[in-house]
Amino acid sequence: ETGVTQSPTHLIKTRGQQVTLRCSSQSGHNTVSWYQQALGQGPQFIFQYYREEENGRGNFPPRFSGLQFPNYSSELNVNALELDDSALYLCASSNRLAASTDTQYFGPGTRLTVL
């Protein structure tokens, strides 16, 4: 088990609503990445936060936004939810200064269902 925690575990929303997902990174890690994983697919990179700023973004619309706090925890916000946003949302932490690779330590994920 990694030290990355996510909340909530499961969430049900309706189309058009907004959602906030939370992540606490592993101790000693300063970087948080968010991924979306649809059923039967691999994780898709949404964005990464380092030093409280977005540091790289995947092919996701602006209604996907995030924050990183001084304690390195992070939030993922999704506005105007669509049915296709139903997925497992994974948070991953790493130490950008210590590592020369992109090995990610994942949390257990938040299962979001949009009805």
Add this chain to the structure above:
Amino acid sequence: SQKIEQNSEALNIQEGKTATLTCNYTNYSPAYLQWYRQDPGRGPVFLLLIRENEKEKRKERLKVTFDTTLKQSLFHITASQPADSATYLCALSLGNTGKLIFGQGTTLQVKP
């Protein structure tokens, strides 16, 4: 277009045999290739990383090869056990960008 592909069909093998999973990619020049294990309802867990200038990496019963000419990585589990049953994901890293590009995963089922 850029693609990373793993066998979409599940791999079923007998306990004790060697499982071999394939990861192919096109139009990428990865600095590293990583393999993760994912159990149902859980996040991926890092297993092994291999660099572009390495041909092979081993860790206990696991072995990864990386052929940048063929644009392919093979992941082997020797003396497989039912506890090895899971989905295995390969992921490309293009450098220290923080972005991993994942394949769709291959589900391995090891039967006793």
